[in-house]
Amino acid sequence: MPHVDGVTPRWWRDVSAALAWAVLLFVGALWVAGGGLASFGTVADGVTSVGRITGLLASALILLQVLLMARIPFVEQAWGQDxxxxxxxLVGFTSFNLMLAHIVLVIVGYSVGTGVGVVGTFLDEVLNSPGMLLALAGAVALVMVVVTSIRAARRRLRYESWHLLHLYAYVGAGLALPHQLWTGQDFRVSAVSTVFWWGLYATALAAVLVFRVVVPLTRSLRHRLVVSQVVAESPSVMSVVVTGRELHRLKVRAGQFFQWRFIDGPGSSRANPYSLSAAPDGRSLRITVDAVGDSSARLSRLRVGTPVLVEGPYGRLHAGVRTREKSVLIGAGIGITPLRALLEELPAGPGNVVVIHRVSSRDDMVLAGELTALAAVRGASVIPVVGHRHPARDSWLPVEAGDVDDAEALRRIVPDIADRDVYICGAPRWMDTVVAAARGAGVPGGSIHHERFSY
Known part of the structure; x- marks a missing residue:
């Protein structure tokens, strides 16, 4: 492909994955060096030794989880939030299962030959071993996080409630540390092991403090963001324009999103992800939001001058990840807004960009006038796909499309789609159908880009 300014290096992802695997392999090597394989003289010692390695791997994975979601720019740009x-x-459920295996195996191993049984051994460890009571509290916190992360449970929770409960993962990881330092022989078996584990905990803590607290606060204070305009786009959709100082230094790209906090009273502490609906111009930022919940509905009541705190920019739905010269932008409903911004940044030229806007009715076409005018300037084409969803099958097409195959429909609209990048934004299940259709139409996986905001 031709040179692309600001492209995100693909090797960043490989390096970050290799570092994570290196941590896990080093944990295994430390266990072996500490006599892990030599501890199988008896059944009890063997069970306990296996319990040790499962606990060590669980600890490492929990800390890697923290690092994954610490908003480290290198990791964020390599992978994207989606x-x-x-x-x-995946890492969370794996670490949780290993933690449970660690508890069961160690207690069973300790109980052999004691005469008090598994329950008695468990109670004795919790009440008498240093740090074990704290570790039990940490395990309970992690159980709560995992239970509320199961899809059936998440559907019953508001996003704000789920997010608050999810923060207990930090509590669980923190409460486990004293137990590991006081009674974990693998932490103290050598200077290398001690430095490694302290370093891993310190790195995770520093990453959270720096990238989730210090950087967002510093950035918000430096730029002094405030609401400058609130525009009703339709009865349920509004655009919010934010201005501030030296916004060109934010290094945000069209299609990316921020976590936004509008400091206007109740609800100010909750951050919500909203994508830019216009390319950044160095003077202002704009989001366009559909009032589908309490957090988004309150935006219509924002006053000019309301202070704004942001985390970001985040996401890989930008021109820096493309692999081809030409692109297709496919958005459903309010999902068209980051694609409208992206259209400003993608290379202009006749036929370079095709925009497909999937809506239930033409009244739902958000920013339709802007999109049409911008497409005319950029040499792009806008193709509305209008109609209610198909009741009999999962499809990105409306019922009016009949039984047309999803992939075939894409090929009919964009005959050369296999030679283009495809950007997708919309509801998660709908995006799944578009991704499958794009793959069926011959688009390589590396040329399909999308961002989810589900939890």
């Missing part, structure tokens, strides 16, 4: 959330979920 993929990070998926990996975070």
């Amino acid at each position: 993929e990070l959330a998926r990996v975070h979920r």
Whole structure:
């Protein structure tokens, strides 16, 4: 492909993944060096030794989880929030299962030959071993996090409640540390082991403090962001324009998002992810939001001058990840807004960009006038796909499309779609159908870009 300014190096992702695997392999090597394999003289010692390695791996994975979601720029730009959330979920459930295995195996191993049984051994360890009571409290906190992360439970929780409960993962990781330092022989078996584990905990803590607290606060204070305008785009959709100082130094790209906090009273402490709906111009930032919940509905009541705190920019839905010269932007409903911003940044020229806007009715076409005018200037084409969803099958097409195959529909609209990058934004299940259709139409996985905001 031709040279692309600001492209995100692909090797960043490989390096970050290699570092994570190196941590886990080093944990295993420390266990071996500390006599892990030599501890199988008896059944009890063998069970306990396996319990040790499961606990060590669980600890390392929990800390890697913290690092995954610490908003480290290198990791964030390499993976994007969508993929990070998926990996975070996989690592989370794996670490939780290993933690449970650690508890069971160690207690069973200790109980052999004691005469007090498994329950008695468990109670004795909790009440008498240094740090074990704190470790139990940490395990309970992690159980709560995992239970509320199961899809069936998440659907019953408001985002704000789920997010608050999810913060207990930090509590769980912190409460486990005293137990590991006081009674964990693998932490103290050598100077290398001690330095490694202290360093891993310190790195995770520093990453959270720096990138989730210090950087956002410093950035917000430096730029002094305030609401300058609130515009009703439709009865339920509004645009919020934010201005501040030296916004060109934010290094944000069209298509990316921030976590926004509007300091206007109740609800100010909650951050919500909103993408830019216009390319940054160095003077202002704009988001366009559909009032589908309490947090988004309150934006219509914002007053000019309301202070704004932001975390970001985040996300890989920008021109720096593209692999081709030409692109297709496919958005559903309010999902068209980051794509409208992205259209400003992608290379202009006749036929370079095709925009497909999927809506239930033409009244739902958000920023339709802006999109049409911008497309005319950029040499792009806008193709509305209008109609209610198909009731009999999962499809990105409306019921009016009949039984047209999803992939075939994309090929009919954009015959050369296999030779283009495809950017997708919309509801998660709908995006899944578009991704599958794009793959079916011959688009390589590396040329399909999307961002999820589900939790």
